[in-house]
Amino acid sequence: MTTVLKPDICVIGAGSGGLSVAAAAAAFGVEVVLVEQGKMGGDCLNTGCVPSKALLASAKAALAEAAGKKLGVDLGPARVDFARANDHVHQVIAAIAPHDSEERFEGLGVTVLKEHARFTGPDCVLAGDTEIRARRFVIATGSRAAVPPIPGLDTVPYLTNETLFDLRKAPEHLIVIGGGPIGMEMAQAHSRLGSRVTVIEAQKALGKDDSELAAIVIDALRSEGVTILEETKVAGVEKTATGVSVNVETANGDRNSVEGSHLLVATGRTPTVDGLDLEKAGVAYSRKGIEVDPGLRTSNRRIYAIGDVTGGLQFTHVAGYHAGLVIRSILFRLPAKENRDLIPWVTYTSPELGHVGLTEAEARRRHGDKVKVLRAQYSGNDRAQAEGKTVGCLKLIAGPGGRLLGADIVGTQAGEIVNLLSLAVSQKMTMKALAGFVAPYPTLGELVRRAAISYYGEAPNNPWVRRVVQFLRIFG
Template structure:
């Protein structure tokens, strides 16, 4: 007979979101079963955020050495050991692995099952010869690389994020299909580590970000020697001598042919909904992911879905945020609602590019045009000047009453500066709040205060304010 488990919560998927739910529930003494058929830690730890940022760090070190002349430091030359850079990636993953490990979670009191899970009906999940009937289920199975149906792609070797970090030698020429954050981060990393790089993007690169600030990133990448072909669709690929040939066409119909040693496909993500038995559980889904309401419940009221598999914004921190909402809903019966406006994102190129809140267009629509856009240039920041990091700009999108509605930033440490703006947005702060805090000098964070102060730039010209000051001066 099959073994039957009846925990309070059953979590399917041990990525960022699933691990957060399991750890939080276990901390409250709740019985949890956690199911993972692949690697603990999911895509983020093993194939995504962690290895990509580790490789970017190695690439940044190489670029930093090349740029020392402006500080009066001369180097004879740089030798790049790509295998050692890959060793750094492996060591970072290994350092984080124990935190996400099966042993740690079993130590927290979680029952961990390392097989595939499948719903057999609306209230039961099967894992091998084990049946699980939980009070609530959380599906957190994540996503995998979306591979487009490009003719010839199934006949040539190509890389996705799950295989890219296995390379022990730098590609001589890396072609990348996809000019989004993943594609451009890896383009810069590999270019700085010695590869020739060509990026194909059918639309606009970094199309979800502020066009002006995205343009600064793209120009910087082009200045480093990366070829970025926008509005250029890949029509087919074919094998070439020791590599691959890419056949593309520009928006005006001009054909292009490029031969590369390696091909990386970075055209987005597909939710992991296959073979979960979602139909048997009465859970609606499509190619975009599992259908959820504002409280992250599926069409089966016993089942929640979080992270990439639920569609929407696909970031590790979103999965973590949603895990917190689900815990509040399941354990404390609190009403919860996902708020996408509070979600920041960062592209970790050099310079970094970040966004939070409404775009200018969204804010104007929401507030009937009563919107101001305040800005501060990195070149006007003393710390940026001292470090030779003057390429960049901050924009604050301000609604009625001076309240922060959104922000865009490009430049050094943009992601770190965005932390302050994320807090400000979540706490509904105004320009008065952001102009009034004391920033240590000299720091890049002063950019926020400088932009906020500009909200009051017209105050000295106010006639009534000038008259008030004149009256006050008469009192001595």
């Protein structure tokens, strides 16, 4: 017998975005049904952000000997136990899991259905033997690892982020296809934990970031022994007696092969829309994801889509941002519009690479010669010198009136500094504001103030400013 539920909101997908919508709506006393066929917490908790950052933490600890010697402390040679590093990954997942659990959300008043959801009409979803007729639906099904059509890939064992964290032994030679954030983070992590690593990238590694700053990360990985082949296409993959062989072709037409024990495919993400029967709901979509308007509504006005499934910027914090916009729209009938100019991102390599707002190229297209690029080097920061972390650079992109349009940073704790810059961009702060705040000494945050002060670097040489100063001296 089919059970019929008529909640105010039905959320499909219990990843970051879906859980945020469900928790917020329930907090306001709204009836919510949450449908999830997989693990609560979605990709971020189980196979994405959380396990990758946990493994990176273990990898960073593996360099304690080198870091200690630089500061005058001999810690002795590090001994890496990859299985224990893997244990750490799963302990971190287990520690966070209760916050995203079915039990917690049911305690909040959310009805949780562990079933596959599919639309049967424009206002109805079927989940197992439960029919859900909600006033509004929110699709938050996320994305999965994209697998490119590489000849022979289907004949060899390969890893994605969904299987990588099941390894209990460090790969002898890990070949990574894809030089984006996931590929580069995992390349450095496994290199530090004892693997030989080769990254193959068809274009430029970390190509979505500022090329000057990305080059600093790439150089750092290469200095640690990671082989990075840029502008190199994968022509095919073959199985060997000891693992895999990847046939490659360089930009100048040279052909070669790279042999390794394990293969990681890190070539991006694809939205999860399979099996939702979106056609029956009148929801337009393509292979790029579900089509939404600036308010995140689909072609069916009853239905919203948020996070990775929309095919936009695929970050956990974007899904959370989308959730807030949707709650604003559904519960309070207030206007809500996505603004991608505000979205930050960080690649958690060592050094970290962060960005927020407009890139320099985007800023110049919009504002022409009114754009100024301001810099501060880590080597000029006292805290960075004290800790021996002097490799890095901050770039502030100032527009008309000195308004902060965007920023790029590479260096230690870049992700933490991007927090401040993200606030500054979202609040339309100017160089005057960033130059005027008081930063505790010594901190890396002083980089922001130093870069902002340089906006006024030409003022002492301005003849009018000098005349004003001379005039005011008359009055004592």
